Amino acid sequence: MTGIDDFFSIIPAGGVGSRLWPLSRADAPKFLHDLTGSGKTLLRATYDRLVPLAGPGRTMVVTGRAHRAAVEAQIPELDDASIVLEADPRDSTVAIALAAAILRRREPDVIVGSFAADHVIDDERSFRRAVGEAVEAARAGYIATIGITPTEPAIGFGYIRAGDSAGVAGAPSAAIVREFVEKPSAQVARQYVADGDYLWNAGMFIARADVLLEALATEEPELAAQIEELAAVWDEPARRGPAVDRLWPLLKKIAIDYAVAEPAAASGRMVVVPGDFDWDDVGDFSAVAKLHNGAHRGRLAILGSQGTVIADSASGIVISQSKRIVSVVGIQNVVVVDTPDALLVTTTDNAQRVKQVVDAVRRSGNTDAL
Amino acid sequence: MTGIDDFFSIIPAGGVGSRLWPLSRADAPKFLHDLTGSGKTLLRATYDRLVPLAGPGRTMVVTGRAHRAAVEAQIPELDDASIVLEADPRDSTVAIALAAAILRRREPDVIVGSFAADHVIDDERSFRRAVGEAVEAARAGYIATIGITPTEPAIGFGYIRAGDSAGVAGAPSAAIVREFVEKPSAQVARQYVADGDYLWNAGMFIARADVLLEALATEEPELAAQIEELAAVWDEPARRGPAVDRLWPLLKKIAIDYAVAEPAAASGRMVVVPGDFDWDDVGDFSAVAKLHNGAHRGRLAILGSQGTVIADSASGIVISQSKRIVSVVGIQNVVVVDTPDALLVTTTDNAQRVKQVVDAVRRSGNTDAL
Structure with missing residues (x-):
């Protein structure tokens, strides 16, 4: 080499x-x-x-x-x-x-x-x-x-x-x-x-x-x-x-x-x-869900969770940085991102709109979470 | 009286x-x-x-x-x-x-x-x-x-x-x-x-x-x-x-x-x-969403949150027991329940299935969260 x-x-x-x-x-x-x-x-x-x-x-x-x-x-x-x-x-x-x-x-x-x-x-x-x-x-x-x-x-x-x-x-x-x-x-x-x-x-x-x-x-x-x-x-x-x-x-x-x-x-x-x-370029969570090659619970991909993920008739991706139980019931193409100070719940179809949430968080003054 | x-x-x-x-x-x-x-x-x-x-x-x-x-x-x-x-x-x-x-x-x-x-x-x-x-x-x-x-x-x-x-x-x-x-x-x-x-x-x-x-x-x-x-x-x-x-x-x-x-x-x-x-009888979160008479962010009802709730094209209810930012983007009739040790994400249509999640949590051994 x-x-x-x-x-x-x-x-x-x-x-x-x-x-x-x-x-x-x-x-x-x-x-x-x-x-x-x-x-x-x-x-x-x-x-x-x-x-x-x-x-x-x-x-x-x-x-x-x-x-x-x-x-x-x-x-x-x-x-x-x-x-x-x-x-x-x-x-x-x-x-x-x-x-x-x-x-x-x-x-x-x-x-x-x-x-x-x-x-x-x-x-x-x-x-x-x-x-x-x-x-x-x-x-x-x-x-x-x-x-x-x-x-x-x-x-x-x-x-x-x-x-x-x-x-x-x-x-x-x-x-x-x-x-x-x-x-x-x-x-x-x-x-x-x-x-x-x-x-x-x-x-x-x-x-x-x-x-x-x-x-x-x-x-x-x-x-x-x-x-x-x-x-x-x-x-x-x-x-x-x-x-x-x-x-x-x-x-x-x-x-x-x-x-x-x-x-x-x-x-x-x-x-x-x-x-x-x-x-x-992994530009949004839709790409993350698509590229994910790791653990799954049924049709729900799981990234980074150290806790328990429970899925019932759900698909999409759960990204967890906590030890909490994350349960998702009956939502397709869901995106759940669970971090210590902020939670995002959306769908892959809406992944591009996450930037607007970031703008809203900035306006709310919670800049520590950005 | x-x-x-x-x-x-x-x-x-x-x-x-x-x-x-x-x-x-x-x-x-x-x-x-x-x-x-x-x-x-x-x-x-x-x-x-x-x-x-x-x-x-x-x-x-x-x-x-x-x-x-x-x-x-x-x-x-x-x-x-x-x-x-x-x-x-x-x-x-x-x-x-x-x-x-x-x-x-x-x-x-x-x-x-x-x-x-x-x-x-x-x-x-x-x-x-x-x-x-x-x-x-x-x-x-x-x-x-x-x-x-x-x-x-x-x-x-x-x-x-x-x-x-x-x-x-x-x-x-x-x-x-x-x-x-x-x-x-x-x-x-x-x-x-x-x-x-x-x-x-x-x-x-x-x-x-x-x-x-x-x-x-x-x-x-x-x-x-x-x-x-x-x-x-x-x-x-x-x-x-x-x-x-x-x-x-x-x-x-x-x-x-x-x-x-x-x-x-x-x-x-x-x-x-x-x-x-x-x-x-407030039997499930669908009833909670329907009965909710308090704070809203757009069409998203908010119950108990001490943190910041950000909604973008979302309806349903967020119930939060944390100070975290909870952001919901583009999901209708969503139910997000955010507690210190467990998170639930579902929709009002699936509210009756939550009992099955509880059964799954019990099987997983995380009985502290029940």
Whole structure:
């Protein structure tokens, strides 16, 4: 298990996942939960998936200072050089570009691949094949992404429209990206799936670090310069602190899709490698119920309960962080999330509305529970 | 407020109400809860309803030893002579007949009326009128009951078939009971309601104590003798304890319907006074949701919560004994009962199935929660 030459993986571990409240919350975000019943947190599963690709010790995690201990507990293998702590969240461009800039200082020819900490991937062989092609495309100077072959006309994901083959040796399925498109309506999503050229945007980016940073410098020169300035002192602890204190508050919050991927696609520098594996961003409890692979009581999935779950003519999922008895009678596709300070009861059909509950909790002033 | 001459009311306060689990349970039975949002427990509301009929200090509560403190907290007016503590539950005949026997020793001509501690009655004036007629019928030597005029073909109650007028002065609507019938099927219930002679059996019994005890002695002579033996020493503390220790384990468990009411009806000694008031035995959470008269969040009723309830497109009822946030999203007619050691999630349509959950909890060995 030596990994792909020059390849280093980056895991931006941020994002609360507010549609997964009250399970996922500021002090216990989505990536720190086992949402599939696999026995591993999403972060640990992501790390384990990347080690065969990048090789041992060649994965960097970018996370908030508040999550340092939890991340280190999940991945004891991480040394100090492999964890980038953010003073506060600055969106995905800062997370990924800062890691890339730090890695490039250490290894000028490094190819970086960024993979979210909180997605689920089922067929790891197929995932590795796709990343392998993406790395070859990156080596050829492209910024590569992996687009998931849709299995249904999902409206919860953005799509990538693939064009002609990029003609890269070693990356036979890499195609030039024609455009990125936002989450579509149901009707448009059906057209996309029928069309066959559209893939789900899984937020994976693979590129030479210098290519990525150059693309950023073209689009967001000030942000790129600030990131370079931070990276220049990152490995010198005495200088890092003052630089972070000075620069961090200035860093622009912008998604890497806007700062890098879409401009790169517009100028023909972006390729997509189709991924034929099962992938999910586990965006809400409907996804959790669907992906759950662990204990069941009849048709009711059970995640994390240390108590007793009693189901009578019920289906759906119970997620329990208590030792209480949880009994569900005669409700189909129910979602029950039982935490020490907050309870959520809904159905998988209503899973997207959970965000509105979070907004209501915020308005109610119970911010401790968020 | 002097009450009806010679009348003394009895409140048998027993019965866990297992369809109301996990709210109602062995150590906090149904009668100790405010199930309507009125601010009063069912027991207190029952007591307050009876005081104008029997007069102050003329109500006796029969309950389990374990509930003594809770009952006294609810009704500080009760003196020691007005509370009968059961060593263990022996069904309604023992509860009511023992109280009647004790009261007859103190007051030979007493007319007793027994009313469950955990029913809800809305129109108290109409209730008092019905009890007034029943007392007149009792004075004439009948055992009287009050039958509720059905408002729907309910299948959860037993029915009383009324016959000809009893012709009792002062009780113009009292009719001879033709028969008591068990909980009917939906089809039979519709026939009963269409027929017009059928009334709901609300378990109210009004009779001269001596008539009641004589009827019991005819049907269950051994039990009647044991009860008389207990009553004979009840007001002598030194003799009461040994008598209870010796006799209580021998007392037959039998419902008063079988031991007194049905045999009395068969021999023409039972009358029924129709009651045109709203009555409910609050048998399950569907009834609780229907009767709830307190706080709401949109169409979601809230009972007892000290926390925050958040509802989004939800209807039904949340009963909370915690300070947790309870959020319900997109479920209609939901029932959420949140207690420290057990959570129930169901719908009003499934309220009758809660008993099966209790059975499942018992099988699971979590008997502390029952």
